Amino acid sequence: MPFALRRTTAEADGPLALTTVHDEIAAPRKGRVDFEAFRAGDYAPRALELAAHAWSTRALQEYYSLALFTQLSSQLHVMGVPLDWCGAFARMIEDEVRHTDLCLRMCDALGRPASPVIDETELHLASDRTLPCHVRDVVLSAFCIGETISGTMFRRAMKAATVPLAKEVIAAILVDETFHGEAGWELLALLLRGISLDDRAVLVRRIPALFAHYLRLCGATRGPTWARGAEETEPAPNFGTLTEAGYARAYWDSMEEDIVPALSALGLVEAVSAYEALLVDAPQP
Numbered sequence: 001m002p003f004a005l006r007r008t009t010a011e012a013d014g015p016l017a018l019t020t021v022h023d024e025i026a027a028p029r030k031g032r033v034d035f036e037a038f039r040a041g042d043y044a045p046r047a048l049e050l051a052a053h054a055w056s057t058r059a060l061q062e063y064y065s066l067a068l069f070t071q072l073s074s075q076l077h078v079m080g081v082p083l084d085w086c087g088a089f090a091r092m093i094e095d096e097v098r099h100t101d102l103c104l105r106m107c108d109a110l111g112r113p114a115s116p117v118i119d120e121t122e123l124h125l126a127s128d129r130t131l132p133c134h135v136r137d138v139v140l141s142a143f144c145i146g147e148t149i150s151g152t153m154f155r156r157a158m159k160a161a162t163v164p165l166a167k168e169v170i171a172a173i174l175v176d177e178t179f180h181g182e183a184g185w186e187l188l189a190l191l192l193r194g195i196s197l198d199d200r201a202v203l204v205r206r207i208p209a210l211f212a213h214y215l216r217l218c219g220a221t222r223g224p225t226w227a228r229g230a231e232e233t234e235p236a237p238n239f240g241t242l243t244e245a246g247y248a249r250a251y252w253d254s255m256e257e258d259i260v261p262a263l264s265a266l267g268l269v270e271a272v273s274a275y276e277a278l279l280v281d282a283p284q285p
């Protein structure tokens with residue numbers, strides 16, 4: 001059954017112990033976010049509406065990351081990884097709790113509290129592959145591709161933001177996402193050590209589908225020329241959002257500047273031809 005995502009367990013008698021601990025976890029690791037200083041009344045209702053829609057969608061994506069990292073973390077335990085992997089994952093799970101919380105609090109501040117609907121069937125990935133193959137696949141997909149694009153997108157959204165609160169929230173998220181991207185590349189390098197030829201072939205076969213998946217997710221199907229030729233950011237007041245072309249551009253630029261070269265450097269040189277095939281298929285203006 002789908003369910004509505006809620007921030008806290010509201011109780012009439014005051015906050016629960018779990019809510020108090022959650023609030024500590026959800027506080028930014030660096031800097032501060034001053035929700036109190038924000039006055040929704042200073043902005044036009046339409047601008048608040050659009051911003052709340054974008055932040056509610058982000059809350060949903062952050063919650064999916066939370067579920068995925070939690071699942072992956074327990075799978076790593078079964079694989080017998082060293083304890084430093086568990087520590088890094090404990091932090092990243094905590095981070096995704098913080099991000100989801102911040103996105104929902106942003107909607108509250110905008111005067112449009114959000115309870116995005118979660119499709120629980122999307123939360124955990126079922127796989128018919130062996131556990132190591134599945135874990136490598138998810139690390140390549142969610143971390144090396146997903147977190148790298150997300151880092152580019154948030155850096156650009158922070159630059160675009162003119163509303164101080166939006167800048168503060170993105171800065172708090174970006175501190176964490178930068179680490180997630182770094183950790184992801186390290187994890188993939190470690191997971192590729194001593195990989196069998198058969199397992200490598202399984203992973204390499206997935207690369208074109210993963211590139212295509214994120215292409216659709218970022219709305220980048222109209223190709224890089226369109227994405228780079230159109231306006232990248234929404235006009236002021238900007239609540240930390242990019243235009244459709246801006247999100248698409250984050251995909252193409254991340255792929256070209258970071259993801260494809262890094263995969264190639266790790267020995268997955270098939271990423272280059274997979275990317276070239278994507279460019280050939282992309283519509284030309």
Ligand SMILES: [Fe+2]
Pocket residue numbers: 062065095096099177
């Ligand atoms: Fe996140």
Ligand SMILES: [Fe+2]
Pocket residue numbers: 065096147176177180
């Ligand atoms: Fe993340």
